[in-house]
Amino acid sequence: xxxxxxxxxxxxxxxxxxxxxxxxxxxxxxxxxxxxxxxxxxxxxxxxxxxxxxxxxxxxxxxxxxxxxxxxxxxxxxxxxxxxxxxxx
Numbered sequence: 589x590x591x592x593x594x595x596x597x598x599x600x601x602x603x604x605x606x607x608x609x610x611x612x613x614x615x616x617x618x619x620x621x622x623x624x625x626x627x628x629x630x631x632x633x634x635x636x637x638x639x640x641x642x643x644x645x646x647x648x649x650x651x652x653x654x655x656x657x658x659x660x661x662x663x664x665x666x667x668x669x670x671x672x673x674x675x676x677x
Contacts, residue, residue, distance in 0.1 A: 591654045595621075595662070598647040599633055602666045605640055612638040614669035621650050622661045635669045642666075 599617045617633045629650055636642035652660050 592651045593654045593657060595650050595652055595657075595660075596647055597650070597662060597664070599644040599664065601641065601643040601645075603641075605642065605666065609640060612640060614638065615642045616667055616669055617642075617644050617646075618665050618667055619648055620663045620665075621652070622663055623656075623659055628660070632667075637669075 597619050599619065602615060602617065605615065614635050614637045616635045618630060619632070620630045621628045631648045631650075633644040633646045636644060650662075
């Protein structure tokens with residue numbers, strides 16, 4: 589019987605966002621657990637509004653099979669919220 593382990597990921601803040609944007613935008617972070625280039629699970633933070641240095645301060649936990657834990661990878665990305673574009677296009 590395969591045992592599961594729990595992995596915790598903490599998202600504190602985004603650094604360097606201001607280098608790519610000149611105006612205040614809404615951002616969120618996305619955490620994806622990948623196994624052999626396939627997304628297994630995805631979670632996202634709350635949207636941080638109008639901040640070029642967003643502080644998310646959220647954590648997530650993921651269960652993974654212990655016998656194949658070395659086949660998993662965790663991808664963290666910062667996204668622009670689509671709601672931020674409403675009224676600008």
